[in-house]
Amino acid sequence: MKKHHVLRSVLILLLLIATLVTFYIARRLIINNYEQESSQLLGVYQSGLLTTVEKFEYFPAILTFDPRFNLLLKNNQIDQDISSLLEKYNLSAGSDEIFIMNAEGITLASSNYQDATSFVGRSYAFRPYFADAMRGKTGFYYAVGVTTGKAGLFISAPIWGNGNEILGVAVVKVDLTPLQQSWIASRDNVWLSGPNDIIFLSSDPGVIYRSLVPISDTIARELSITKQYGNGPVTSLSVQPAAARTPGQVTLEDHEYLLFSQPVKRLPWDIHRLVSLQDINNLAVVAAVVAFGTLLLAVFIALYYREILRKRQAELALLKLTEESEAHQRSIIENTNAGLMTLNERLEITEVNPKAIELFGMDQEHLHDILPLNPERLLQPWFSQITEESLEARGSRNDGTDFPLLYSLSMIKTGPAREYLLSVHDVSELKAAEAELVKANEELEARVEQRSEELRVMQEALMQERKLSAMGRMSAAIAHELNQPLTALSSYVATGRLYLAEGKPEKSEETFDKMEGLVHRIARISSQLKTFAAIRRLTLQEVSLEAAMRYAMEVMEHRIRDLQVDTEVVINKPVTVIADQNMLEQVLVNLLDNALDAVKDVDSPKIVLNAMSVVDKAWVKVRDNGSGMNQDQMDHLFDPFYTTKTGGKGLGLGLAISYSLLQDMQGTISVSSTEGEGSEFTLILPLKKNVSEESGEGSSMTVSE
The missing domain is CATH 3.30.450.20 (PAS domain)
Structure with a gap:
């Protein structure tokens, strides 16, 4: 037991x-x-x-x-x-x-x-x-x-x-x-x-x-x-x-x-x-x-x-x-x-979901009569390979129409009786949107090309008109500037001969001095015209704005001291530009000289030079508290032989030359002024590029006006 x-x-x-x-x-x-x-x-x-x-x-x-x-x-x-x-x-x-x-x-x-x-x-x-x-x-x-x-x-x-x-x-x-x-x-x-x-x-x-x-x-x-x-x-x-x-x-x-x-x-x-x-x-x-x-x-x-x-x-x-x-x-x-279809080991379609029936327009009542079905009868081209990427093809419906689609093939059952899943998605709407974008792009390009041609014709006509206008103004200005001293010189020659005939050597010497001054004036006009129209050798290099501004102040130091002008140079941080150093210094000296002329009759004269960097440009401002200018004067300020100075002082070429020099250095100059308050000139020059963008220390080019 x-x-x-x-x-x-x-x-x-x-x-x-x-x-x-x-x-x-x-x-x-x-x-x-x-x-x-x-x-x-x-x-x-x-x-x-x-x-x-x-x-x-x-x-x-x-x-x-x-x-x-x-x-x-x-x-x-x-x-x-x-x-x-x-x-x-x-x-x-x-x-x-x-x-x-x-x-x-x-x-x-x-x-x-x-x-x-x-x-x-x-x-x-x-x-x-x-x-x-x-x-x-x-x-x-x-x-x-x-x-x-x-x-x-x-x-x-x-x-x-x-x-x-x-x-x-x-x-x-x-x-x-x-x-x-x-x-x-x-x-x-x-x-x-x-x-x-x-x-x-x-x-x-x-x-x-x-x-x-x-x-x-x-x-x-x-x-x-x-x-x-x-x-x-x-x-x-x-x-x-x-x-x-x-x-x-x-x-x-x-x-x-x-x-x-x-x-x-x-x-x-x-x-x-x-x-x-x-x-x-x-x-x-x-x-x-x-x-x-x-x-x-x-x-x-x-x-x-x-x-x-x-x-x-x-x-x-x-x-x-x-x-x-x-x-x-x-x-x-x-x-x-998505349209889903099951494929057997011979890659024949054996089952389809309702979305696939809808996409290909199949007759659901007679669906079993056509299965199994070769995928090539529904989409072309057909690639019987398993891939992670979706492939493009055209789907064929029972009514004979076709549509764009994306499909992918993946294995869902391994072993002797393998099964595959064919995923199909209709991209008709996406293709239609793409075609609409292409059509809109072509229409826009045609309109832009037509408008560009119209603008080119208008610009050529305007340029020709400006050339003729500028040539007329320049011819009149040159004739006016040379006729004045030549007329006076002719008068002084006659006067000098008269004094010599009368035996008055002191008066003759005084007349000859005046004639020499007129000859110097004509030579100065000729020199500035040569500078304005000459072929210049331009050397673009890295230039310190602070050094150029200090140089201009040193050149005009004597006039600044004589006129007792309060000057100020404002630079928050070092600014380096790409320019021709001599040309830039010439422009700054000319602007400073003009500013001194503008403030000479002001009780408390003041001139401010300010430099700053804005994005990829350097800005230089020369501001004075002189008499200022009206809009008509500012409109013609950069024209050759135009001057706001009285008493025959200035030939009206300084700002025209400065404007030309800045254009050569890929820069610009502009002015803003209010009568009785003063003027401000603004220079814009390209900043020094990053080291990775630079190709060398400097480059040279010849510029012809």
């Missing part, structure tokens, strides 16, 4: 051990089954996601070819007409928003310009997608809108100028909410996480913007700056990382789940599927119980029928689970916005 009791105890112990081993083996097999199923389902989910993204992936780059956006960025002004155009594009493409930013990140045009949450005038320079585009790359960035509070995928592309300069950024915002709704409809628990393992799209709203890993202080600060997920903090989930042959594990509301993950192709995202650990354990328990019952059947033949019944029940449970899994797959395929 005792021996029988021990044997029974050992048998029960062996049954328990066998049951426990069966439980863990069954649990491992069920997890493996879920892993394979999740891999297939995640591939389907990923295909739908990539189809949505690829629909708009190249849209920002296409927008950059519109010259109207280049003109918008060059003007750097907010333009409602461009915003209205973007609104039309947005409605046609089905995107969430489209907007254009300048190089500083300020939005100049947006499709939502009429909304209370308009992007126009707002800066998004802190967004990574702006930085990516300004580096010449395409930006992909999912974030919560700081203005609208609505999340979306931001796809950006740089807008290039005529050279290698990036004028701004075109951005298309894509709403992924419909994709999330399809996940909810499939009754599956799906997550999509981005950089830093933060969940941003999910069939369970409770886990959105929560992290799969603890958030470091550095990442928290970065999220606070970029506001990628709004202003709220990002909290971490309780996640046990995946190990070798073991998926990750998540705890949500005291329930544990296995986390099956898969990286999204070409995007820095991961897609996840959750499976209840309790359901897996229940199935494993069922399997263990079946094993335990089978062992008991061998030991206790009397329980045979009962064990058969329990085994049948377990099989039915597994069958129901398989059917539910297949129903999940069918629900996903039928509800997705």
